[in-house]
Amino acid sequence: MGYFHSTQHLHEVLGGFFTMLGQDAEMGPRLLDSKLILRFHYKNPDTSITVNLTGSDLQLAYDDTATPADVEMWMDADIAHRFWLGELSLPIALARRQIKARGPIPKILKLLPIIKKAYTLYPAYLARQK
Amino acid sequence: MTEPFFAQFHVPTRIVCQPQIATDFSAEWAQCSATAPLIVTDPGVRAAGLVATVEQGVRAAGATPVAIFDAVPPNSELRVIDACVALARQHAADSVIAIGGGSAIDTAKLVALLLTHGGDLQADYAGAQTVPGPLLPLVVFPTTAGTGSEVTSAAVVYDADTKRKLSFIDGYLRPQLAVLDPALTLKLPPQLTAATGMDAITHAIEAFVDLPHTPFADACAIQALRLAQQWLEAAVRDGRDLDARQGMMMAATLAGIAFDHSMVGVVHSLSHAIGGLTGLHHGTANSIMLPIGMAYNAAVCGERYAELARAIGVNDLGAWQGTLRTNLHALCGLPRTLHEAGIAQTLAADIAHVAEEDGTSFYNPRPVEAEALQPLLETMWA
Numbered sequence: 178m179g180y181f182h183s184t185q186h187l188h189e190v191l192g193g194f195f196t197m198l199g200q201d202a203e204m205g206p207r208l209l210d211s212k213l214i215l216r217f218h219y220k221n222p223d224t225s226i227t228v229n230l231t232g233s234d235l236q237l238a239y240d241d242t243a244t245p246a247d248v249e250m251w252m253d254a255d256i257a258h259r260f261w262l263g264e265l266s267l268p269i270a271l272a273r274r275q276i277k278a279r280g281p282i283p284k285i286l287k288l289l290p291i292i293k294k295a296y297t298l299y300p301a302y303l304a305r306q307k
Numbered sequence: 308m309t310e311p312f313f314a315q316f317h318v319p320t321r322i323v324c325q326p327q328i329a330t331d332f333s334a335e336w337a338q339c340s341a342t343a344p345l346i347v348t349d350p351g352v353r354a355a356g357l358v359a360t361v362e363q364g365v366r367a368a369g370a371t372p373v374a375i376f377d378a379v380p381p382n383s384e385l386r387v388i389d390a391c392v393a394l395a396r397q398h399a400a401d402s403v404i405a406i407g408g409g410s411a412i413d414t415a416k417l418v419a420l421l422l423t424h425g426g427d428l429q430a431d432y433a434g435a436q437t438v439p440g441p442l443l444p445l446v447v448f449p450t451t452a453g454t455g456s457e458v459t460s461a462a463v464v465y466d467a468d469t470k471r472k473l474s475f476i477d478g479y480l481r482p483q484l485a486v487l488d489p490a491l492t493l494k495l496p497p498q499l500t501a502a503t504g505m506d507a508i509t510h511a512i513e514a515f516v517d518l519p520h521t522p523f524a525d526a527c528a529i530q531a532l533r534l535a536q537q538w539l540e541a542a543v544r545d546g547r548d549l550d551a552r553q554g555m556m557m558a559a560t561l562a563g564i565a566f567d568h569s570m571v572g573v574v575h576s577l578s579h580a581i582g583g584l585t586g587l588h589h590g591t592a593n594s595i596m597l598p599i600g601m602a603y604n605a606a607v608c609g610e611r612y613a614e615l616a617r618a619i620g621v622n623d624l625g626a627w628q629g630t631l632r633t634n635l636h637a638l639c640g641l642p643r644t645l646h647e648a649g650i651a652q653t654l655a656a657d658i659a660h661v662a663e664e665d666g667t668s669f670y671n672p673r674p675v676e677a678e679a680l681q682p683l684l685e686t687m688w689a
Binding site for chain 1: 311313315431432433434435436437471473474476478519570664665666669670674
């Protein structure tokens, strides 16, 4: 059994976390500057979250296959959990095929310095969820 | 986040190197299980007679080239890939052979991808690790010594509609066989020999200091630099020097293996920016930007530069590359500065800002910031 015991659990945890990042005074505006639509496809449980950064605030959609995304990433849900815990880096996960990414790679990599602070926020966020 | 240590080394490409091996590589071709290759090349390579040389080798191996696509431009484009794939399908090609520099090899990688798996290049495969499985046999014959594309998992192609470059990174894009025949580089003009050689040197130096460097890639980078140190000036001075050509082919391939694992950094960020803004040749841009990149990184990886200097037996890596660039300028006119390359100083700010956005900047040991780069760039017109 992975960290996320259901699709609803994943939506609550990661969806809530993405919303929090969008509202963060430091990270939120910089993420919105990217003007990207990101879609994360997860396995175990199987679902997706679309993060729309094109407007004035961060918008989420679950299992949205209609909105064209600039960047799509596929990963096991536990890999996503470990990523946000700061236990694995995106370049290494890509090199090991733990994550695959479709879209402009430079734009994907450019987001990483912006979300550095998120690695410290995620454990505290999880603790508050319990 | 503290990056956990991770090291990986994987070179699935079989590499053979010998003068004249392009005329007989039957032993290696036998493992490809293919009889009907499409040849992908550019007009200059074909005019130089290099395609005929490789064709001889293909026929000696019992295969018959079904068609030759010789319209690859210096920076390949999506429409070129499409035309090449159409030709391959028309003739039922079962394998792809690239003869040329980085553009021809990258084109062949993407043609092999579409022939094998179908689909739309941009919509289905742009990105990282998107290729679903192995490709049809892909055999490459580099005709320059610099790009390293013969062993890397990357391909880049220009999208004329959006005016941006698309990147494809996947282990399955590494060729099955790389045939390094130094005789194929004997006609390369001195300045192109120098520029592509400096490209290889830049790959080695950046791979050695980049964030993801590992002892595996370090070993390749060091040996690449030793070979380039020994042979580059000789190859520029006398293009018919087969030993020098062979040394540089090995250097370029080793540097390719190094940066395929450790990536490249700020020098490439800058040269990609300059290439996009002005069209300056990639190797020439790397050569010009190498001292800028090293100066930019010196504060954070001075010890790594010193380690690399010790490994190749020089006191100071910066001084060594400076002398080399001066000597190459004297030998063949390779530009040392953006001023000498005819680039307008008014572009300095644009170059710095575009470089900051380049994907390679992520792997650089020092965060790439336009404000910090621009003063260094300005020295290129001093």
